[in-house]
Amino acid sequence: MNLSEKIASRSAVVGVIGLGYVGLPLLAAFHRAGFSVIGFDVDPKKITALRKGENYLQHLGQTLVSDMLAAGRFDVTADFARLADADAILICVPTPLGKHLEPDLSYVERTASDISKTLRPGQLIVLESTTYPRTTRDIVLPRLVETGLKCGQDFFLAFSPERENPGSKDFSTTTIPKLVGGIDRASGEIAVALYGQAIDKVIPVSSAEVAEAAKLLENIYRAVNIALVNEMKVVLGAMDIDVWEVIDAAKTKPFGFQAFYPGPGLGGHCIPIDPYYLTWKAREVGMTTRFIELAGEINHRMPQYVVDKLSLALNARGKSVNGSSILVLGLAYKPDVDDVRESPSFELIEKLSDLGAKVDYNDPHVPATHRMRKYGDLGMKSVALTPESLSGYDAVLISTNHKAYDWQQVVDHAKLIIDTRGATRKVTGRRDHIVMA
Ligand SMILES: NC(=O)c1ccc[n+]([C@@H]2O[C@H](COP(=O)([O-])OP(=O)(O)OC[C@H]3O[C@@H](n4cnc5c(N)ncnc54)[C@H](O)[C@@H]3O)[C@@H](O)[C@H]2O)c1
Numbered sequence: 001m002n003l004s005e006k007i008a009s010r011s012a013v014v015g016v017i018g019l020g021y022v023g024l025p026l027l028a029a030f031h032r033a034g035f036s037v038i039g040f041d042v043d044p045k046k047i048t049a050l051r052k053g054e055n056y057l058q059h060l061g062q063t064l065v066s067d068m069l070a071a072g073r074f075d076v077t078a079d080f081a082r083l084a085d086a087d088a089i090l091i092c093v094p095t096p097l098g099k100h101l102e103p104d105l106s107y108v109e110r111t112a113s114d115i116s117k118t119l120r121p122g123q124l125i126v127l128e129s130t131t132y133p134r135t136t137r138d139i140v141l142p143r144l145v146e147t148g149l150k151c152g153q154d155f156f157l158a159f160s161p162e163r164e165n166p167g168s169k170d171f172s173t174t175t176i177p178k179l180v181g182g183i184d185r186a187s188g189e190i191a192v193a194l195y196g197q198a199i200d201k202v203i204p205v206s207s208a209e210v211a212e213a214a215k216l217l218e219n220i221y222r223a224v225n226i227a228l229v230n231e232m233k234v235v236l237g238a239m240d241i242d243v244w245e246v247i248d249a250a251k252t253k254p255f256g257f258q259a260f261y262p263g264p265g266l267g268g269h270c271i272p273i274d275p276y277y278l279t280w281k282a283r284e285v286g287m288t289t290r291f292i293e294l295a296g297e298i299n300h301r302m303p304q305y306v307v308d309k310l311s312l313a314l315n316a317r318g319k320s321v322n323g324s325s326i327l328v329l330g331l332a333y334k335p336d337v338d339d340v341r342e343s344p345s346f347e348l349i350e351k352l353s354d355l356g357a358k359v360d361y362n363d364p365h366v367p368a369t370h371r372m373r374k375y376g377d378l379g380m381k382s383v384a385l386t387p388e389s390l391s392g393y394d395a396v397l398i399s400t401n402h403k404a405y406d407w408q409q410v411v412d413h414a415k416l417i418i419d420t421r422g423a424t425r426k427v428t429g430r431r432d433h434i435v436m437a
Contacts, residue, residue, distance in 0.1 A: 003122045003156070006087055007193050010034045014194075015086030017111050019046055019076065021269070021339065022128060022162040023092035025060055025173040031068050032174070033198035038086055039076040050076040058338050058365070059167045084118035088126070088194050091115075091140075092162065094269075095129045096373065101276045103132060105139055112143040119147045121154040124190050126180075127208075128162045130215050130274050132281035135159075136208040137183055152184035158191035159208035161215030167337040177201040181211030219274040220292055225260040226271065227295035230302055233262035237436065244422035244436075264399050264420040264437075265302035265344030267333025272299070272342045303347040309437035310395060310418045311355070317416065319394055322356030327383070327393040329410070330400020331363040338365040345399040346375050352397075360393075364404045387413045398423050 006012035014030040016023045019041040031037045041047055049056050053066035068074040083089060093107035108129055115125060125144065127136050136159040141151060151157050160180045165171055178199045182188025188204055195202045205211050233243040243262060251259040266272040275292040282289050311321045333343035340346070349359050360383045371377040383389060385405075390396060390413035398410070401421040411417060411427045417434045419425075424434050 003087055003124060003190060004193060007190070007197060010197055011036075012087035012194070013038060013085055015040060015083060015089045016092060017041075017083075017089065017114075018092035018094070018107075018129075019043075019050065020092065020094070021057065021166050022164050023090075024055075024057055024064075025164065026090060026092060026128070026162070028060070028064055028068060029173040029198045031071070031074060034073075035198070036073040037068075037075070038082060040078070040080060040083065041076070042078060044078060047076050047078050057166075059336075080114045081118060083115055084120060087122065088124040089115055090160075091125070091127045091129060093129055095131050095273075095277070096269075097273050097276055101280070103277050103280055105131065105135065108135065108139055109143070112140045116143045116147055119144055119149055119155060121149060124156040124158070124187070124194060126158045126160050126191055126194075128160055130161060130219070130270065130277070131212060132216065132277040133209040133212040134281075135212060141183060152182075152186040156182070156187035156190045157208075158182040158187045159211045160191060160195060161211055163215075163218070166339060167334070174198065175200050177203055179203050179205055179211045179214055181205040181208040183208050213278075216274055216278050219270050220278065220295075222260070223266065223271050223275045223299065224291050224295040225258070226262070226266065227298040229260045229262045231298050234305060242422075242425070242436065244425055261422070262420075263302065263344070264306045264348060266299045267341070267343040267345075268339065269341045303344050303351060306348060306397070306418065306420050306437045307351045307355070309435055310352070310397060313416055313418065313435045314395060320356075321352060323358075324394040325358045325360070325392070326352055327390070327396045327414075328359060328361040329363075329385075329396060329398045329405060330402055331361050331366045331369070331382075332400050332402070335400060335402050336365070336404075340366055340369075340372070342374075343400075346372070346378075348397065348399060349378065349380075350375070363400070364402060385409075390414045 014035045015038045016027040017040045019039045027037050027039050050065055053069040055065040091111050093111050096104045098104045127140055149155050163176045178195050180191045180195055180202055182191055192202050192204045236243045247259050250257055279289045279292050314324055328345055331340050331345045352359050362382050362385045367382050369378045369380045395416040396414040397418045398421055401423040407424050407427050411424055411430050418437050419434055420437050
């Protein structure tokens with residue numbers, strides 16, 4: 001059977017490299033479609049957990065992995081020689097930034113080299129990691145053709161961006177439309193055929209570069225619009241106008257306006273990072289990306305804006321940040337998830353601690369801090385949230401608006417509330433204890 005026939009009969013073996021927020025649900029989507037799947041990861045803890053049927057990503061549901069294990073057709077390994085067993089290999093490894101906001105493609109490079117060691121005729125390789133245009137062609141392809149095999153003839157190569165929205169109840173890997181662009185026509189066609197077996201709607205585009213750039217446009221669009229509402233928050237705040245009410249009013253317009261919301265700064269693996277992939281690449285063609293830089297500047301300034309608001313509010317109460325006790329509510333970067341990557345809460349904690357405050361946090365989804373790329377492990381544990389604990393702090397800083405929080409309780413008991421999310425807007429009473437920031 002050739003690769004097309006294996007895909008059509010769902011007898012192709014699908015391998016996924018990188019079993020994180022993107023890779024694990026993708027593996028599950030192909031498993032649900034009836035394919036045999038093999039997951040690859042360099043993290044031995046993940047492999048051990050998955051082999052026991054444990055799911056380390058809360059939002060995907062407790063039984064996701066145990067169900068796959070029970071059904072069979074499911075294998076995970078850290079042995080990359082097994083890549084030879086997969087007919088299709090989907091790459092979902094991290095694409096972070098280096099210290100100077102430059103793309104760090106070392107994970108993609110290493111993975112491409114791993115694949116090349118066992119590359120064989122009849123394999124389809126797809127890069128899913130978010131990256132700048134031409135990465136698939138300039139970084140992945142050369143490592144694969146070194147084997148002497150020909151792309152579009154012996155093996156196939158494409159890019160298909162992941163559009164995962166962890167924690168969303170409205171969309172899942174299967175229902176989010178999937179863009180697919182091949183390095184050549186044959187690669188595009190075969191990749192479209194594969195995704196068509198597992199994803200409800202697949203949209204072919206003319207090249208890998210279009211698919212790479214489309215993903216960046218989507219995330220830059222968010223970063224720029226979030227910067228816009230953050231700027232509006234600062235300006236309207238100075239005029240004593242509630243930006244959240246303004247956004248609610250503006251979004252009653254049934255066309256031409258999409259609501260974005262301000263916050264304490266950008267978080268997550270995508271929005272604070274991906275735009276800089278284009279900024280970096282643009283320099284190669286002598287271009288500057290002014291919207292992206294400006295949005296980055298405004299969004300990066302937000303944690304300091306929040307700290308300034310907090311210190312002014314304490315000052316008005318005859319206190320300084322130095323020596324005050326502050327409780328940060330929410331460590332995750334967005335509501336109702338346990339993902340803390342790039343979360344502005346860490347920068348807030350760092351800035352306030354540097355100023356001499358004693359800082360604790362509460363997050364129902366994050367019982368303790370763990371090691372992070374930028375901050376190491378702060379060694380903190382989520383403190384209990386009770387009327388007594390709330391009233392014990394000089395200030396309570398709302399960083400993430402988890403649904404689990406009872407805002408009335410927070411407002412009833414905290415001495416001072418700094419609200420960066422508009423979370424307490426509907427709460428009645430004690431408004432003079434709340435500062436919107
Ligand atoms: N998280 C999201 O919501 C999201 C959405 C869209 C796109 N993306 C993109 O998808 C990619 C992956 O992101 P993620 O959020 O899943 O990251 P993640 O950190 O959750 O997962 C990455 C996984 O890859 C593993 N890994 C690292 N190096 C490896 C290697 N050399 N070989 C095999 N495995 C390796 C890690 O152990 C980890 O399990 C990134 O490019 C990201 O920008 C993420």
